Amino acid sequence: VRAIKSAAELGYTRKAAEVASIGARTAVAACREGRAENEVAGLTYHAMLTAGGEHTSGGPYVITGPRGASAHMLPERAVMERGHNVYLEIGGIYNRYAASCMRMVSIGQPSSETKKIAEVMISALTAIVAAIKPGASSESADTAGRGVIEKAGLGDYFHHRVGYSMGCSFPPGWGEGTVADIAQGNTKPFEPGMVFHCVPCILIPDWGCMGFSETVLVTKTGSEVLTDCPRELAVSP
Numbered sequence: 228v229r230a231i232k233s234a235a236e237l238g239y240t241r242k243a244a245e246v247a248s249i250g251a252r253t254a255v256a257a258c259r260e261g262r263a264e265n266e267v268a269g270l271t272y273h274a275m276l277t278a279g280g281e282h283t284s285g286g287p288y289v290i291t292g293p294r295g296a297s298a299h300m301l302p303e304r305a306v307m308e309r310g311h312n313v314y315l316e317i318g319g320i321y322n323r324y325a326a327s328c329m330r331m332v333s334i335g336q337p338s339s340e341t342k343k344i345a346e347v348m349i350s351a352l353t354a355i356v357a358a359i360k361p362g363a364s365s366e367s368a369d370t371a372g373r374g375v376i377e378k379a380g381l382g383d384y385f386h387h388r389v390g391y392s393m394g395c396s397f398p399p400g401w402g403e404g405t406v407a408d409i410a411q412g413n414t415k416p417f418e419p420g421m422v423f424h425c426v427p428c429i430l431i432p433d434w435g436c437m438g439f440s441e442t443v444l445v446t447k448t449g450s451e452v453l454t455d456c457p458r459e460l461a462v463s464p
Contacts, residue, residue: 231420244326244453246280246319251456264302284401288316295435325401328454329440345460351375351427359450365413384429
């Protein structure tokens with residue numbers, strides 16, 4: 228019942244995705260040298276609630292620099308510095324239904340290494356979304372994304388499932404727990420009406436993190452990305 232959403236539930240999820248997308252775009256635009264994590268988080272939260280969203284089930288996560296290696300830390304007073312990568316994971320809520328979007332911002336021009344890592348993670352996300360279609364196994368989508376990361380030599384820094392089911396949620400998390408996972412060992416097929424948050428993200432100690440995510444609906448013919456924020460490493464001047 229929870230894994231496959233009704234038309235009404237999908238309507239709520241689409242609204243949640245609109246809210247998350249507004250939050251993500253706001254957060255990306257707000258990141259700049261000298262600004263604190265909690266200030267960006269506050270602007271993001273205000274934008275989402277003003278857009279018709281509700282109290283979030285988690286985050287918004289705004290983590291700068293090496294702190295990003297811990298991923299789901301809550302924003303504090305840490306200040307964004309030139310050379311930092313800022314991890315943003317923004318979850319929108321509408322009628323308690325969730326959608327989320329993960330993006331990254333480089334404070335100042337990124338190094339060539341950072342650009343390459345970002346390209347790998349974007350490619351991994353693209354591969355995961357492309358692998359999601361009715362009848363395909365969850366494991367196959369995990370393999371598609373994980374393979375891109377491992378081929379680039381970054382597999383040691385990826386310790387997470389590739390995706391998880393989204394739907395009705397309450398704090399402290401927006402996922403649906405064990406309802407449906409995109410993970411190794413899960414041979415269950417995708418079915419139309421399922422919704423997943425696809426989350427390829429690597430955590431590198433003393434460096435930070437790099438990851439991009441989308442909320443994705445399984446359709447009758449493939450998949451549809453519901454969140455809408457440029458899928459790129461944004462650069463703050």
